[in-house]
Amino acid sequence: MPIRNPVGEAEAAERRLREEATRKVNEAKNRIQDAINSGVDSLNRQDVAKVSEHFKEHIPPEITKKGKEYALKLEEVKSKIQELQNALDINMIKKEMLYRAEEFCEACLKEKLGFLSSISLKSIPRVKLDFNGQEENLDARIKVFFIGAPFQS
Structure with missing residues:
Protein backbone atom coordinates (compact mmCIF):
# COMPACT_ATOMS: atom_id res chain seq x y z
CA MET A 1 0.00 0.00 0.00
CA PRO A 2 1.52 3.33 -1.03
CA ILE A 3 2.29 5.90 1.63
CA ARG A 4 0.12 9.01 1.41
CA ASN A 5 1.73 12.39 1.58
CA PRO A 6 -1.00 14.86 2.65
CA VAL A 7 1.35 17.83 2.31
CA GLY A 8 2.30 16.84 -1.21
CA GLU A 9 -1.35 16.26 -2.11
CA ALA A 10 -2.32 19.67 -0.72
CA GLU A 11 0.51 21.32 -2.63
CA ALA A 12 -0.57 19.53 -5.82
CA ALA A 13 -4.19 20.60 -5.29
CA GLU A 14 -3.08 24.19 -4.66
CA ARG A 15 -0.93 24.09 -7.79
CA ARG A 16 -3.88 22.78 -9.86
CA LEU A 17 -6.14 25.55 -8.51
CA ARG A 18 -3.50 28.17 -9.23
CA GLU A 19 -3.03 26.82 -12.77
CA GLU A 20 -6.79 26.85 -13.34
CA ALA A 21 -7.06 30.46 -12.08
CA THR A 22 -4.11 31.48 -14.25
CA ARG A 23 -5.69 29.77 -17.27
CA LYS A 24 -8.99 31.63 -16.71
CA VAL A 25 -7.18 34.95 -16.30
CA ASN A 26 -5.17 34.31 -19.46
CA GLU A 27 -8.40 33.52 -21.33
CA ALA A 28 -9.92 36.79 -20.07
CA LYS A 29 -6.75 38.65 -21.05
CA ASN A 30 -6.88 37.10 -24.52
CA ARG A 31 -10.57 38.07 -24.91
CA ILE A 32 -9.68 41.66 -23.96
CA GLN A 33 -6.77 41.70 -26.43
CA ASP A 34 -8.94 40.22 -29.19
CA ALA A 35 -11.64 42.81 -28.50
CA ILE A 36 -9.13 45.63 -28.66
CA ASN A 37 -7.60 44.26 -31.86
CA SER A 38 -11.02 43.90 -33.52
CA GLY A 39 -11.95 47.49 -32.64
CA VAL A 40 -14.95 46.55 -30.54
CA ASP A 41 -16.90 49.46 -29.01
CA SER A 42 -16.85 48.07 -25.47
CA LEU A 43 -14.96 45.55 -23.39
CA ASN A 44 -16.39 42.91 -21.10
CA ARG A 45 -16.14 44.55 -17.69
CA GLN A 46 -15.90 41.18 -15.95
CA ASP A 47 -12.84 40.25 -18.00
CA VAL A 48 -11.15 43.57 -17.18
CA ALA A 49 -11.99 43.18 -13.48
CA LYS A 50 -10.76 39.55 -13.44
CA VAL A 51 -7.38 40.44 -14.96
CA SER A 52 -7.02 43.45 -12.66
CA GLU A 53 -7.79 41.44 -9.51
CA HIS A 54 -5.46 38.62 -10.55
CA PHE A 55 -2.65 41.09 -11.11
CA LYS A 56 -3.21 42.72 -7.72
CA GLU A 57 -3.34 39.37 -5.90
CA HIS A 58 -0.12 38.05 -7.43
CA ILE A 59 2.23 40.97 -6.86
CA PRO A 60 5.45 39.50 -5.44
CA PRO A 61 6.36 41.01 -2.04
CA GLU A 62 9.76 42.19 -3.25
CA ILE A 63 8.14 44.54 -5.74
CA THR A 64 5.27 45.64 -3.56
CA LYS A 65 5.98 49.34 -4.06
CA LYS A 66 6.24 49.00 -7.84
CA GLY A 67 3.34 46.57 -7.81
CA LYS A 68 1.15 49.07 -5.99
CA GLU A 69 2.11 51.71 -8.54
CA TYR A 70 1.15 49.31 -11.33
CA ALA A 71 -2.12 48.47 -9.56
CA LEU A 72 -2.95 52.17 -9.24
CA LYS A 73 -2.17 52.68 -12.91
CA LEU A 74 -4.37 49.70 -13.73
CA GLU A 75 -7.25 51.22 -11.75
CA GLU A 76 -6.67 54.47 -13.64
CA VAL A 77 -6.88 52.60 -16.93
CA LYS A 78 -10.10 50.88 -15.81
CA SER A 79 -11.68 54.24 -14.98
CA LYS A 80 -10.53 55.66 -18.33
CA ILE A 81 -12.09 52.67 -20.11
CA GLN A 82 -15.34 53.37 -18.23
CA GLU A 83 -15.18 57.04 -19.24
CA LEU A 84 -14.61 56.06 -22.87
CA GLN A 85 -17.49 53.60 -22.80
CA ASN A 86 -19.74 56.34 -21.39
CA ALA A 87 -18.46 58.79 -24.00
CA LEU A 88 -19.33 56.33 -26.77
CA ASP A 89 -22.72 55.41 -25.30
CA ILE A 90 -25.35 57.20 -27.40
Missing part, protein backbone atom coordinates in the same frame (compact mmCIF):
# COMPACT_ATOMS: atom_id res chain seq x y z
CA ASN A 91 -27.85 57.20 -24.52
CA MET A 92 -25.35 58.92 -22.22
CA ILE A 93 -24.62 61.49 -24.94
CA LYS A 94 -28.33 62.08 -25.46
CA LYS A 95 -28.92 62.48 -21.73
CA GLU A 96 -26.02 64.94 -21.39
CA MET A 97 -27.22 67.00 -24.38
CA LEU A 98 -30.77 67.17 -23.04
CA TYR A 99 -29.50 68.19 -19.61
CA ARG A 100 -27.40 71.01 -21.12
CA ALA A 101 -30.34 72.16 -23.26
CA GLU A 102 -32.60 72.21 -20.17
CA GLU A 103 -30.04 74.34 -18.32
CA PHE A 104 -29.81 76.72 -21.29
CA CYS A 105 -33.60 77.08 -21.57
CA GLU A 106 -33.95 77.73 -17.84
CA ALA A 107 -31.22 80.38 -17.98
CA CYS A 108 -32.92 82.09 -20.95
CA LEU A 109 -36.29 82.09 -19.21
CA LYS A 110 -34.75 83.42 -16.01
CA GLU A 111 -33.13 86.25 -17.96
CA LYS A 112 -36.33 87.09 -19.88
CA LEU A 113 -38.37 87.09 -16.65
CA GLY A 114 -35.89 89.32 -14.82
CA PHE A 115 -38.29 92.27 -15.09
CA LEU A 116 -40.64 90.58 -12.57
CA SER A 117 -38.43 91.65 -9.67
CA SER A 118 -39.31 95.29 -10.45
CA ILE A 119 -42.96 94.55 -9.63
CA SER A 120 -42.29 92.48 -6.46
CA LEU A 121 -42.49 89.09 -8.14
CA LYS A 122 -39.98 86.26 -8.36
CA SER A 123 -39.96 83.48 -10.95
CA ILE A 124 -38.47 80.01 -10.95
CA PRO A 125 -38.44 78.35 -14.39
CA ARG A 126 -38.22 74.56 -14.76
CA VAL A 127 -37.67 72.93 -18.14
CA LYS A 128 -37.80 69.22 -18.91
CA LEU A 129 -36.80 68.00 -22.38
CA ASP A 130 -37.22 64.48 -23.72
CA PHE A 131 -36.43 62.91 -27.07
CA ASN A 132 -37.58 59.38 -27.84
CA GLY A 133 -35.85 59.15 -31.22
CA GLN A 134 -38.77 60.45 -33.26
CA GLU A 135 -40.28 63.40 -31.42
CA GLU A 136 -39.16 65.97 -28.90
CA ASN A 137 -41.16 66.83 -25.80
CA LEU A 138 -40.78 70.11 -23.94
CA ASP A 139 -42.32 70.66 -20.52
CA ALA A 140 -41.74 74.23 -19.34
CA ARG A 141 -43.16 75.47 -16.04
CA ILE A 142 -42.69 78.84 -14.45
CA LYS A 143 -43.54 79.38 -10.80
CA VAL A 144 -44.21 83.00 -9.89
CA PHE A 145 -44.12 84.21 -6.26
CA PHE A 146 -44.89 87.50 -4.58
CA ILE A 147 -41.97 88.93 -2.65
CA GLY A 148 -42.37 91.42 0.12
CA ALA A 149 -45.68 92.14 1.87
CA PRO A 150 -48.28 89.36 2.23
CA PHE A 151 -51.72 89.65 0.64
CA GLN A 152 -54.33 91.78 2.40
CA SER A 153 -58.01 91.18 1.81
Whole structure:
Protein backbone atom coordinates (compact mmCIF):
# COMPACT_ATOMS: atom_id res chain seq x y z
CA MET A 1 0.00 0.00 0.00
CA PRO A 2 1.52 3.33 -1.03
CA ILE A 3 2.29 5.90 1.63
CA ARG A 4 0.12 9.01 1.41
CA ASN A 5 1.73 12.39 1.58
CA PRO A 6 -1.00 14.86 2.65
CA VAL A 7 1.35 17.83 2.31
CA GLY A 8 2.30 16.84 -1.21
CA GLU A 9 -1.35 16.26 -2.11
CA ALA A 10 -2.32 19.67 -0.72
CA GLU A 11 0.51 21.32 -2.63
CA ALA A 12 -0.57 19.53 -5.82
CA ALA A 13 -4.19 20.60 -5.29
CA GLU A 14 -3.08 24.19 -4.66
CA ARG A 15 -0.93 24.09 -7.79
CA ARG A 16 -3.88 22.78 -9.86
CA LEU A 17 -6.14 25.55 -8.51
CA ARG A 18 -3.50 28.17 -9.23
CA GLU A 19 -3.03 26.82 -12.77
CA GLU A 20 -6.79 26.85 -13.34
CA ALA A 21 -7.06 30.46 -12.08
CA THR A 22 -4.11 31.48 -14.25
CA ARG A 23 -5.69 29.77 -17.27
CA LYS A 24 -8.99 31.63 -16.71
CA VAL A 25 -7.18 34.95 -16.30
CA ASN A 26 -5.17 34.31 -19.46
CA GLU A 27 -8.40 33.52 -21.33
CA ALA A 28 -9.92 36.79 -20.07
CA LYS A 29 -6.75 38.65 -21.05
CA ASN A 30 -6.88 37.10 -24.52
CA ARG A 31 -10.57 38.07 -24.91
CA ILE A 32 -9.68 41.66 -23.96
CA GLN A 33 -6.77 41.70 -26.43
CA ASP A 34 -8.94 40.22 -29.19
CA ALA A 35 -11.64 42.81 -28.50
CA ILE A 36 -9.13 45.63 -28.66
CA ASN A 37 -7.60 44.26 -31.86
CA SER A 38 -11.02 43.90 -33.52
CA GLY A 39 -11.95 47.49 -32.64
CA VAL A 40 -14.95 46.55 -30.54
CA ASP A 41 -16.90 49.46 -29.01
CA SER A 42 -16.85 48.07 -25.47
CA LEU A 43 -14.96 45.55 -23.39
CA ASN A 44 -16.39 42.91 -21.10
CA ARG A 45 -16.14 44.55 -17.69
CA GLN A 46 -15.90 41.18 -15.95
CA ASP A 47 -12.84 40.25 -18.00
CA VAL A 48 -11.15 43.57 -17.18
CA ALA A 49 -11.99 43.18 -13.48
CA LYS A 50 -10.76 39.55 -13.44
CA VAL A 51 -7.38 40.44 -14.96
CA SER A 52 -7.02 43.45 -12.66
CA GLU A 53 -7.79 41.44 -9.51
CA HIS A 54 -5.46 38.62 -10.55
CA PHE A 55 -2.65 41.09 -11.11
CA LYS A 56 -3.21 42.72 -7.72
CA GLU A 57 -3.34 39.37 -5.90
CA HIS A 58 -0.12 38.05 -7.43
CA ILE A 59 2.23 40.97 -6.86
CA PRO A 60 5.45 39.50 -5.44
CA PRO A 61 6.36 41.01 -2.04
CA GLU A 62 9.76 42.19 -3.25
CA ILE A 63 8.14 44.54 -5.74
CA THR A 64 5.27 45.64 -3.56
CA LYS A 65 5.98 49.34 -4.06
CA LYS A 66 6.24 49.00 -7.84
CA GLY A 67 3.34 46.57 -7.81
CA LYS A 68 1.15 49.07 -5.99
CA GLU A 69 2.11 51.71 -8.54
CA TYR A 70 1.15 49.31 -11.33
CA ALA A 71 -2.12 48.47 -9.56
CA LEU A 72 -2.95 52.17 -9.24
CA LYS A 73 -2.17 52.68 -12.91
CA LEU A 74 -4.37 49.70 -13.73
CA GLU A 75 -7.25 51.22 -11.75
CA GLU A 76 -6.67 54.47 -13.64
CA VAL A 77 -6.88 52.60 -16.93
CA LYS A 78 -10.10 50.88 -15.81
CA SER A 79 -11.68 54.24 -14.98
CA LYS A 80 -10.53 55.66 -18.33
CA ILE A 81 -12.09 52.67 -20.11
CA GLN A 82 -15.34 53.37 -18.23
CA GLU A 83 -15.18 57.04 -19.24
CA LEU A 84 -14.61 56.06 -22.87
CA GLN A 85 -17.49 53.60 -22.80
CA ASN A 86 -19.74 56.34 -21.39
CA ALA A 87 -18.46 58.79 -24.00
CA LEU A 88 -19.33 56.33 -26.77
CA ASP A 89 -22.72 55.41 -25.30
CA ILE A 90 -25.35 57.20 -27.40
CA ASN A 91 -27.85 57.20 -24.52
CA MET A 92 -25.35 58.92 -22.22
CA ILE A 93 -24.62 61.49 -24.94
CA LYS A 94 -28.33 62.08 -25.46
CA LYS A 95 -28.92 62.48 -21.73
CA GLU A 96 -26.02 64.94 -21.39
CA MET A 97 -27.22 67.00 -24.38
CA LEU A 98 -30.77 67.17 -23.04
CA TYR A 99 -29.50 68.19 -19.61
CA ARG A 100 -27.40 71.01 -21.12
CA ALA A 101 -30.34 72.16 -23.26
CA GLU A 102 -32.60 72.21 -20.17
CA GLU A 103 -30.04 74.34 -18.32
CA PHE A 104 -29.81 76.72 -21.29
CA CYS A 105 -33.60 77.08 -21.57
CA GLU A 106 -33.95 77.73 -17.84
CA ALA A 107 -31.22 80.38 -17.98
CA CYS A 108 -32.92 82.09 -20.95
CA LEU A 109 -36.29 82.09 -19.21
CA LYS A 110 -34.75 83.42 -16.01
CA GLU A 111 -33.13 86.25 -17.96
CA LYS A 112 -36.33 87.09 -19.88
CA LEU A 113 -38.37 87.09 -16.65
CA GLY A 114 -35.89 89.32 -14.82
CA PHE A 115 -38.29 92.27 -15.09
CA LEU A 116 -40.64 90.58 -12.57
CA SER A 117 -38.43 91.65 -9.67
CA SER A 118 -39.31 95.29 -10.45
CA ILE A 119 -42.96 94.55 -9.63
CA SER A 120 -42.29 92.48 -6.46
CA LEU A 121 -42.49 89.09 -8.14
CA LYS A 122 -39.98 86.26 -8.36
CA SER A 123 -39.96 83.48 -10.95
CA ILE A 124 -38.47 80.01 -10.95
CA PRO A 125 -38.44 78.35 -14.39
CA ARG A 126 -38.22 74.56 -14.76
CA VAL A 127 -37.67 72.93 -18.14
CA LYS A 128 -37.80 69.22 -18.91
CA LEU A 129 -36.80 68.00 -22.38
CA ASP A 130 -37.22 64.48 -23.72
CA PHE A 131 -36.43 62.91 -27.07
CA ASN A 132 -37.58 59.38 -27.84
CA GLY A 133 -35.85 59.15 -31.22
CA GLN A 134 -38.77 60.45 -33.26
CA GLU A 135 -40.28 63.40 -31.42
CA GLU A 136 -39.16 65.97 -28.90
CA ASN A 137 -41.16 66.83 -25.80
CA LEU A 138 -40.78 70.11 -23.94
CA ASP A 139 -42.32 70.66 -20.52
CA ALA A 140 -41.74 74.23 -19.34
CA ARG A 141 -43.16 75.47 -16.04
CA ILE A 142 -42.69 78.84 -14.45
CA LYS A 143 -43.54 79.38 -10.80
CA VAL A 144 -44.21 83.00 -9.89
CA PHE A 145 -44.12 84.21 -6.26
CA PHE A 146 -44.89 87.50 -4.58
CA ILE A 147 -41.97 88.93 -2.65
CA GLY A 148 -42.37 91.42 0.12
CA ALA A 149 -45.68 92.14 1.87
CA PRO A 150 -48.28 89.36 2.23
CA PHE A 151 -51.72 89.65 0.64
CA GLN A 152 -54.33 91.78 2.40
CA SER A 153 -58.01 91.18 1.81
